[in-house]
């Protein structure tokens with residue numbers, strides 16, 4: 001190939017990419033001021049899981065003003081906003097609505113000062129410490145662009161504001177309330193999450209398993225209470241608990257095949273009231289994280305076996321109670337959807353800014369939508385101030401993670417990138433026919 005041909009082919013390949021990037025970033029500039037002020041408002045007024053009434057009402061009113069057909073109170077405080085634009089696929093974009101009981105310590109001028117009563121009646125601070133405010137602002141900015149550029153796509157755009165992600169109950173509640181019967185069932189579903197794992201301006205994408213299965217267990221070990229000076233008259237549940245905690249760590253290290261992910265964390269242990277009293281029970285709270293269904297099954301069975309055996313070895317008067325009170329499945333990204341959208345995102349924000357990553361160990365309830373037969377694509381949005389990110393990399397000290405009282409995304413570049421990426425992906429999928437898109441994605445495997 002001669003040099004003229006090289007120049008020509010570079011131009012041919014570069015031009016559409018450049019024009020797409022330029023046009024979407026111009027559009028993002030237009031909607032940015034309003035998206036930013038919505039972000040500040042949401043950040044200053046966070047609401048706890050299942051109590052997102054004001055948040056949902058704000059989103060509903062913005063989306064209605066943009067011409068969306070909005071239904072509120074879907075699965076509690078959830079909202080569904082539909083924009084029909086001729087024949088074509090139905091694509092869902094989801095944001096969470098909820099914040100966390102965390103006291104904000106960022107010192108930002110727009111830091112949350114909100115306190116409220118939690119479900120147990122305790123006074124708690126509230127903060128958007130997971131960045132869901134940024135997801136909402138991004139979704140509304142995207143909604144604005146899509147509503148004003150209906151010549152660039154066709155089909156049905158379905159925007160979902162999901163409550164109670166942090167308690168992993170909101171997606172299930174929306175499904176139980178008939179989200180995919182009362183509204184069109186999407187041909188694909190999208191979501192993103194901001195974090196400090198990447199600098200603002202970058203995106204992280206993953207094919208297949210994106211995050212972990214999460215299981216929450218509450219275990220009560222029963223002993224026999226007595227005087228601290230007379231252990232021979234008692235059965236000490238604290239000693240049983242201590243031995244159990246150490247034995248549980250042999251599950252990842254000795255039972256699970258090396259290379260497979262299994263995390264068992266005892267996050268709390270509660271027992272006793274006074275130094276010279278042997279209590280009659282001890283309670284432990286455990287989180288279990290795995291990627292694969294068979295490993296999950298193996299680990300949960302091993303926990304039950306060890307907890308029971310340790311109690312029996314100590315002659316406990318009763319078998320321990322094991323309460324499996326919360327669980328969610330790993331998010332699975334459709335590989336065909338991943339391949340298609342990788343190219344779109346590369347062309348939109350630049351290939352060096354799209355990082356292909358392995359799965360993370362966090363969890364989320366987006367998979368419940370996917371398990372309804374909707375291929376999903378869930379990706380990471382860089383939120384770290386690029387300078388602070390570089391310093392953190394150099395020093396080896398991690399930036400505050402999501403859920404930290406210091407978590408504060410670098411709003412302007414991450415919000416702009418969020419809007420730009422969402423618009424690019426939606427425009428790409430909202431083309432052709434629903435049948436063709438389905439066929440394109442039908443190679444997906446059944447999940448993990």
Ligand SMILES: [Zn+2]
Nearest residue numbers: 130166402403
């Ligand atoms: Zn979170």
Ligand SMILES: [Zn+2]
Nearest residue numbers: 130131132193
């Ligand atoms: Zn989150």
